[in-house]
Amino acid sequence: MRVKICGITCVEDAEVAVQAGADALGLVFYPPSPRNVSPEQAAEIARAVSPFAVLTGLFVDAHPDQVEQVVQQVPLNLLQFHGAETALYCRQFRRPYIKALRMKPDLDPLEAMAPYVDARGFLLDAYRPGVPGGTGDTFDWQRVPRSSGRSIVLAGGLNPDNVAEAIRAARPDAVDVSGGVEASPGRKDPHKVRAFIHAARSACEQNLQKEFEQ
Numbered sequence: 407m408r409v410k411i412c413g414i415t416c417v418e419d420a421e422v423a424v425q426a427g428a429d430a431l432g433l434v435f436y437p438p439s440p441r442n443v444s445p446e447q448a449a450e451i452a453r454a455v456s457p458f459a460v461l462t463g464l465f466v467d468a469h470p471d472q473v474e475q476v477v478q479q480v481p482l483n484l485l486q487f488h489g490a491e492t493a494l495y496c497r498q499f500r501r502p503y504i505k506a507l508r509m510k511p512d513l514d515p516l517e518a519m520a521p522y523v524d525a526r527g528f529l530l531d532a533y534r535p536g537v538p539g540g541t542g543d544t545f546d547w548q549r550v551p552r553s554s555g556r557s558i559v560l561a562g563g564l565n566p567d568n569v570a571e572a573i574r575a576a577r578p579d580a581v582d583v584s585g586g587v588e589a590s591p592g593r594k595d596p597h598k599v600r601a602f603i604h605a606a607r608s609a610c611e612q613n614l615q616k617e618f619e620q
């Protein structure tokens with residue numbers, strides 16, 4: 407079980423997340439978001455954190471030049487495309503990427519994943535019309551495909567109180583949280599970050615124990 411803390415806007419929050427055991431940090435390059443960071447802020451965060459934390463850059467239907475400019479300035483390990491980007495679009499940067507899929511009621515996730523043959527994984531998020539992400543909404547975790555053969559990151563409205571249940575229901579490879587561990591828009595609450603990671607790790611251990619006993 408990997409844990410990604412998304413929407414990091416400052417060095418202090420990045421350090422809290424990594425010390426609490428986060429595997430990955432998300433940096434949002436989407437100006438309408440309260441978690442948006444400039445390439446300069448992102449580069450400062452990148453310099454401060456452990457080289458073993460996976461730094462993920464989140465984009466929403468960005469112009470390719472914007473993505474190129476960011477990847478020149480910030481040592482990102484992974485790109486996260488959170489809009490309506492096609493597989494061709496995602497592939498052009500020749501960097502490891504995950505594709506976010508918003509779980510609209512009529513969406514078949516396996517069908518939606520199919521074109522992204524080179525994606526490193528898929529982040530499944532709640533669907534709210536007109537809002538690309540970071541909504542704080544959950545979706546029906548039973549809709550997460552089992553044994554798809556692809557890495558699945560579960561997101562959408564997760565928090566320290568529901569992440570264990572979400573992991574038990576969906577059995578994802580990773581979980582991702584943004585608003586559920588915030589003190590205010592764009593700032594993380596250290597207690598919530600630690601509680602979230604602890605709850606996710608405990609739920610994963612319980613799942614493993616159950617499988618061992620069966």
Ligand SMILES: O=C(O)c1ccccc1N[C@@H]1O[C@H](COP(=O)(O)O)[C@@H](O)[C@H]1O
Pocket residue numbers: 412413432434436439440441464466488529531538539540541542543561562563564582583584585586
């Ligand atoms: O965090 C944002 O502001 C954001 C903006 C636009 C697209 C995606 C965004 N965040 C991603 O949304 C999901 C769910 O967020 P939340 O936990 O429900 O607040 C999360 O995976 C972020 O990666």
